[in-house]
Amino acid sequence: MKISKTLISKEEIENKISEIASEINDKYKEEELVVIGILKGAFIVVSDLAKKLQLDVTFDFMSIKSYYGSESSGQIKIVKDLEYDIADKNVLIVEDIYDTGLTLSNLKKLLESRNPKSIEIFCMFVKKDVAEDPIEINYSGFEIGPEFVVGYGLDYNGKYRELPYLGVLS
Ligand code: IMP
Ligand code: MG
Numbered sequence: 682m683k684i685s686k687t688l689i690s691k692e693e694i695e696n697k698i699s700e701i702a703s704e705i706n707d708k709y710k711e712e713e714l715v716v717i718g719i720l721k722g723a724f725i726v727v728s729d730l731a732k733k734l735q736l737d738v739t740f741d742f743m744s745i746k747s748y749y750g751s752e753s754s755g756q757i758k759i760v761k762d763l764e765y766d767i768a769d770k771n772v773l774i775v776e777d778i779y780d781t782g783l784t785l786s787n788l789k790k791l792l793e794s795r796n797p798k799s800i801e802i803f804c805m806f807v808k809k810d811v812a813e814d815p816i817e818i819n820y821s822g823f824e825i826g827p828e829f830v831v832g833y834g835l836d837y838n839g840k841y842r843e844l845p846y847l848g849v850l851s
Contacts, residue, residue: 682837684848689806689823691845694833697822698726701803702733704820705773708801713737715770715797717763719788720744722777725834725842726805726822730775741765747784757787772797777834778806779818786816806830806847823847 705714716734718727720742731740744761772792776785785802792800803820808827825847831837832844841850 682850684831684841684844685851686849687846688825688830688849689833689847694822694846695729698729699733701820701822702730705730705803706733706735709736709738709771709773712771714739714773715765715767716740716773716775717767717792718742719774719776719784720761721842722834722836723775723805726777726803727775730803739765743788745784745788747787757784757791759791767792767795767797769796769798772800774800774802776802776804778808778830779804779821780808780811781813782811782815785818786814789816805833806835 714736716727716738718724718740721744727740741763742761743759743763746758746760774788779785789800789802801819804818805822807818807821807824809824811827828849830847831841831850832846832848834842836842837850
């Protein structure tokens with residue numbers, strides 16, 4: 682397996698993170714915000730975003746596993762839960778990529794049941810037209826095609842997360 686092409690460059694990614702950070706700064710000025718990064722893929726997006734936020738912000742992380750079999754689809758298992766209580770807080774979920782949408786729609790339901798004041802979603806890469814039952818993504822970095830991508834947090838068998846760009850593997 683090799684990276685066959687760069688789909689989105691380091692510079693494009695850096696510009697996009699700055700753009701989205703300023704939208705988030707505008708939206709939550711004067712408010713408290715809890716940023717929830719979904720491990721492992723979102724660790725790079727969260728750290729790049731964090732450096733651009735000028736807000737009253739705390740960071741927490743969650744690790745979940747999704748099941749896709751027909752019988753168990755719609756299930757997520759919490760591998761690592763949040764440390765903070767999000768009741769009455771403004772929550773921003775940060776995820777690496779939106780593919781079938783199952784992970785985020787289930788995670789959103791789960792976090793809603795903890796009674797936050799608000800929930801928004803920032804997803805760095807969104808695969809077009811894949812989700813059967815799409816949910817609203819409030820901030821999306823880049824729309825991409827259905828091909829399998831790595832880099833900027835995304836892995837193939839645990840590898841390639843460290844690449845500063847988004848690449849196609851083939
Ligand atoms: P969803 O529930 O199908 O939206 O799953 C999203 C999760 O699948 C992401 O958090 C990634 O871990 C993984 N994933 C989906 N597409 C890709 C890809 O192209 N490259 C690497 N991981 C992917
Ligand atoms: Mg993931």
